[in-house]
Amino acid sequence: MKDSQFNLKDAVAVLERTPAGLTALLYGLPETWIRATEGERTWSPYAVNGHLIHGERTDWIPRARHILAGETRPFERFDQMAQFTDSQGKSLGELLEIFADLRRENVAALVGMNLTEADLERNGLHPELGAVTLGQLLATWVVHDLDHVAQVARTMAKAYGEATGPWTAYLSILRDRV
């Protein structure tokens, strides 16, 4: 799927499913799964949910609006650590609900932009990456969701890695990102 193959309807179809997907996979799980990490400086499923919330608040739709407003300043930098303060005192269930609410609002905002093909080609300035298009931003929103869904599954899998004994040889996910 090239740049030109990005399709807003297909993108929305994924974006609107992510909160329910994560809720179905994670809500009610024992803390041992929710708090598992892949090691130092890696994120638990709990941390990932906080990060997704911060993205809804400060990244995707704010940046889309920035581009559509014709801003020439670069985007605000994204805080990769915000979730470690913002999530304090909240249960995973609360985080999942906050994420679902924000995502619903943001998908509605995206659909309400009635973007044309020409809009998707409009440029923004990323503080590190330089020139990017609105279409690339929206494709990144989708892939970013999927990256974190995979991360949640991988992190949980690794928590049981040693317990699989000889089967470890068949479970490739245990050797991703090590």
Add this chain to the structure above:
Amino acid sequence: MKDSQFNLKDAVAVLERTPAGLTALLYGLPETWIRATEGERTWSPYAVNGHLIHGERTDWIPRARHILAGETRPFERFDQMAQFTDSQGKSLGELLEIFADLRRENVAALVGMNLTEADLERNGLHPELGAVTLGQLLATWVVHDLDHVAQVARTMAKAYGEATGPWTAYLSILRDRV
């Protein structure tokens, strides 16, 4: 989590969530996502669902029973290609329902075994891996689910990889298993 840290209740908590997780992520998605693959000889989300169904029918619970029956023969070999014939003519929605029904039955069967710590140490003979324990089989069931959830997310992510433009640099999932 070592062998000794395997916990049946935690394992069941994951196993019983997988069908709802996949359904929430996939049901109703456009075919372009469902049929995406990572390239030749890799599986689409649709194929993964058929594979999970075949596992419910022939792998996990049958092998657990084989061990508990004290069988000294090796397990039956698992057919890694069965889904390409078994799924024919079925929609993804049908596959998700079949998987959910089989998983519900199999989790009930697992819980009904009232396994003791000693049971988890009982041995079976894998046709390729040799001696394995029931606990390792059950841990593998869990990790196998998570491996395929991650695969589904990774496969979908790669379908939009090029569309992310310069952001590709930040989306590590696009470089897993290439």
